[in-house]
Amino acid sequence: MRFLKILIVFIFFFAILSSVFVIYLAKLKGQSFFGKIAREELIRHTFILSYANFNAPGDMKFLYLNPKTNSLEVNLRFNNNFAPDEDVEVWIKNMVKETTGKIAVINRFDNLNIAQNSLSDYELTNLEKEINKSHAIKLNIIYVPSYKEKESLAGIVLSRDTIFIFRKAIDTLSEDKKTLKRLEKSTIMHEWGHLLGVEHTSDDNCIMSERVEVYDKHMLEAEQIPDEYCQETLFQIEEFQKSVGK
Numbered sequence: 317m318r319f320l321k322i323l324i325v326f327i328f329f330f331a332i333l334s335s336v337f338v339i340y341l342a343k344l345k346g347q348s349f350f351g352k353i354a355r356e357e358l359i360r361h362t363f364i365l366s367y368a369n370f371n372a373p374g375d376m377k378f379l380y381l382n383p384k385t386n387s388l389e390v391n392l393r394f395n396n397n398f399a400p401d402e403d404v405e406v407w408i409k410n411m412v413k414e415t416t417g418k419i420a421v422i423n424r425f426d427n428l429n430i431a432q433n434s435l436s437d438y439e440l441t442n443l444e445k446e447i448n449k450s451h452a453i454k455l456n457i458i459y460v461p462s463y464k465e466k467e468s469l470a471g472i473v474l475s476r477d478t479i480f481i482f483r484k485a486i487d488t489l490s491e492d493k494k495t496l497k498r499l500e501k502s503t504i505m506h507e508w509g510h511l512l513g514v515e516h517t518s519d520d521n522c523i524m525s526e527r528v529e530v531y532d533k534h535m536l537e538a539e540q541i542p543d544e545y546c547q548e549t550l551f552q553i554e555e556f557q558k559s560v561g562k
């Protein structure tokens with residue numbers, strides 16, 4: 317009997333230790349070979365995702381793509397000094413439909429309070445924390461003026477469920493209304509691609525091309541800006557979706 321007790325206690329501690337080790341691997345060694353595999357497994361579970369707080373872009377992809385739900389809540393935040401384009405809801409709905417097959421349910425909040433003209437990673441992360449307190453599966457799109465570390469950046473993702481759009485940077489980069497619209501749309505789609513776990517492609521005509529994010533040249537022309545997902549990207553997303561629940 318005594319031996320059995322010791323064995324049970326041993327197994328119990330071993331299980332806890334190995335879980336902690338796997339989470340450690342996935343969180344802190346996420347770029348290593350085993351870390352990647354562990355992370356890819358762990359982020360499939362809502363419970364682990366929330367409580368071990370996996371919060372990098374792409375960590376929510378399996379939940380976003382889970383076919384069990386047929387809608388996705390999208391919270392759009394801005395204020396009247398840096399508001400989205402009038403067509404933004406159509407873009408979001410089409411984008412969510414095309415990539416996940418879901419219907420986007422959009423909530424608008426036009427009372428975002430921001431004093432700074434450009435924000436650092438630290439300030440953006442704090443803003444996110446202030447706004448986003450629940451663990452619910454949703455997408456946040458937050459419009460802010462510009463990015464402190466790189467003034468010409470059009471958008472960024474720093475966590476698993478939030479897209480920042482740099483409204484002032486987009487204005488500065490665009491010569492006319494047509495370019496402005498296209499740049500804003502493609503930036504939202506590009507960042508959403510990252511939240512779905514897609515990385516940059518080398519094809520300059522893809523939405524997921526790195527240049528969609530990093531425009532160094534000022535004054536762009538609309539035709540230079542890709543505004544559709546490539547087959548390659550859609551295929552990758554489809555593969556993630558197929559593996560949900562496996």
Ligand SMILES: [Zn+2]
Pocket residue numbers: 506510516525526529
């Ligand atoms: Zn990117």
